[in-house]
Amino acid sequence: MPSDPPYCVCVKPVSSLRQSERVDESHVHRLAATIRRAGTWTAPIPIETNTGIVMDGNHRLRAAAALGLRFLPCIALDYLDPRIRVTHWQTGEPFCVTAIVKRILEERDLFPYKTTRHRFAPVLPVTEIPLSVLAAP
Numbered sequence: 001m002p003s004d005p006p007y008c009v010c011v012k013p014v015s016s017l018r019q020s021e022r023v024d025e026s027h028v029h030r031l032a033a034t035i036r037r038a039g040t041w042t043a044p045i046p047i048e049t050n051t052g053i054v055m056d057g058n059h060r061l062r063a064a065a066a067l068g069l070r071f072l073p074c075i076a077l078d079y080l081d082p083r084i085r086v087t088h089w090q091t092g093e094p095f096c097v098t099a100i101v102k103r104i105l106e107e108r109d110l111f112p113y114k115t116t117r118h119r120f121a122p123v124l125p126v127t128e129i130p131l132s133v134l135a136a137p
Contacts, residue, residue, distance in 0.1 A: 007125055009044045011134075012074045014064055017045070018053045020104050021111045023062050032063040041129045044073040046084075046120065053104050055084070056118040069134040073127045083121055089114045 035041065041064075045057035054061055055077065064072050077084060079097040086095045095116050103109055 007075045007077075009073050009075055009125060009127055011071045011129075012047070012052070012076075014061070014070055014072055016052045017047060017061055017072065017074070018051060018104055019058050019061055019110060020054050020100060021058045021115055022113045023059050024113060025062075028059050028062040028066060031059050032066040035060075035063055035131070036067060039131055040127075041069075041073055041131060041134055042126050044075045044124060044127055046075045046077055046118065046124060048101070049076040049078050051101060051105060053101065055079075055086075056120075064134070067131065067135070069131065070137065071134045073129055073134075075124055085119045085121070087117050087119070089117045092117075 043057070043060060045060055046055040047053060048055060061072070079086070079101070086097055086100075087093060088095050100111075100116065103111065
């Protein structure tokens with residue numbers, strides 16, 4: 001059986017990423033403080049390749065902005081990638097990924113907090129990138 005291709009971590013400008021869900025602001029502030037204390041970025045944000053839509057990591061995206069970071073490690077993926085499973089957070093039913101792209105790009109409306117749940121198999125890799133590198137011009 002052929003193995004899945006490895007995930008590729010790339011660095012993208014924060015300005016090119018598109019938030020997809022509303023967030024809990026208190027969680028964003030706690031997360032930003034935790035990341036600041038650690039001094040490194042450890043969890044790349046999976047994004048849709050062609051649009052920059054955040055699949056998972058809306059809180060991390062907002063925390064990065066709060067920290068003044070200009071770049072973030074990302075994993076660019078296509079929603080058709082068999083390593084991704086998207087379900088509705090509350091029901092566990094499959095979520096129509098076309099609806100995600102349509103709502104974010106065409107309607108320019110964020111989903112409510114905890115609407116979609118993205119699962120990745122295998123799990124996404126970790127990084128250890130100093131925040132000073134991600135904040136640099």
